[in-house]
């Protein structure tokens with residue numbers, strides 16, 4: 001890459017905040033290059049969750065006692081924190097879910113209920129299964145067409161094709177990744193939103209990967225829905241976020257029914273609570289919300305721009321070093337990309353790469369990365385993937401490269 | 413497990429690079445197919461029988477990782493001359509070994525190295541894939 005990137009600020013001191021990274025695996029120091037699947041957790045997140053359980057745990061929104069009030073306040077504070085994190089105009093637009101997958105299913109169910117037969121949802125060839133299957137289910141249930149925007153060979157969205165698919169005005173919702181978990185491609189969210197809106201469509205971004213690697217401002221990109229998942233953001237599993245414009249959330253029917261999401265219930269019927277509570281049926285992820293707040297505070301204390309610069313430098317380093325390995329092909333050459341690098345090695349299946357690297361303490365992902373249609377588009381069965389986080393070091397990338405040379409030598 | 417590099421060098425690569433039983437035998441009396449959802453690997457197994465019904469030749473077409481290809485080739489080598497019931501018993505012993513991690517006395521030594529995969533649950537499926545294809549092939553074939 002001939003682009004000049006800022007030098008990596010030294011984030012090495014933050015590595016010590018992640019207790020798990022001190023481990024050895026098979027007697028080798030752990031080199032964790034699988035953060036795109038799930039990121040490790042800093043002490044601050046662990047401590048916040050433990051503190052919640054030790055000191056201020058009770059159910060929320062229903063107790064009249066001190067502990068419940070404290071727990072409710074902490075849980076609702078997470079909504080404020082997430083609203084500011086995404087620059088959402090209104091805290092009531094933040095809905096907590098279990099993960100990105102559930103957030104997308106919520107939109108497919110509840111916004112999908114507002115779409116009319118004959119309308120379409122538009123996704124792309126590089127979506128995670130989480131942003132494909134809910135729409136296929138909607139298609140099969142409600143007679144909504146599903147359109148697929150192609151990607152270029154470089155792994156970027158084909159914006160001309162996107163516009164062509166929008167042109168007849170039948171697309172009600174465009175649902176696209178904001179960053180590919182396989183190719184690392186960062187999609188031009190604002191341009192996509194402008195195109196969608198020009199043709200009368202709403203737009204949802206799957207920000208599962210994007211929020212981890214860059215500052216996201218839902219107003220600046222003019223999104224209508226935005227989803228992400230806590231565990232990739234150095235937070236806990238079991239909590240995800242849906243942001244949606246208030247008017248849209250308000251018009252949508254509930255997703256799951258039960259406690260907390262109602263206003264009044266008789267045996268004959270129920271009326272719904274206001275947003276966001278309408279979409280939060282049952283006891284929410286109270287402990288996980290404390291962890292998510294801590295994770296966001298942690299990122300903001302380091303500085304999201306500093307993290308982005310660090311990861312850009314790591315990615316450049318990885319692309320340069322990986323290019324030294326004969327037979328290695330990096331999959332995806334998007335101009336704007338984040339810290340996820342997929343590759344194949346001639347004559348060596350990705351699973352064999354992963355097993356042999358694991359023996360050297362190096363954790364990478366191998367397989368189809370929950371994006372089978374993308375693999376099909378690329379004509380690949382599987383790839384290996386290294387992904388970077390704020391705690392990743394240049395030495396770890398060098399260890400990966402050395403490990404890959406060793407794998408090659410074995411197969412030579 | 414013994415060091416996986418040793419396992420790869422001595423067993424996996426020895427049989428995946430130039431598999432001796434790749435391709436269909438001249439006559440295919442039964443065949444079976446298996447696929448891994450996890451990685452898209454696919455294996456076809458072809459059986460050619462002697463007139464008495466025992467397995468004369470086993471061929472495979474394996475598309476996938478080195479472990480699945482080596483497992484297919486060694487399976488083919490092991491099973492020739494066996495009856496269907498013997499092949500089923502061999503298959504059962506192989507599966508047991510992959511779970512227990514202990515080399516199985518009923519299996520020929522060239523399969524023993526696979527016992528190490530017990531420590532790699534995610535890779536066990538790769539080694540079992542050809543045996544799954546075999547089960548389908550045997551299910552369709554005449555019994556001896």
Ligand SMILES: Cc1ncc(COP(=O)(O)O)c(C=O)c1O
Nearest residue numbers: 099100101128130181206208229
């Ligand atoms: C781009 C993308 N979308 C969606 C998901 C699903 O996230 P989760 O499994 O937390 O719902 C992932 C991660 O697996 C992802 O990388």
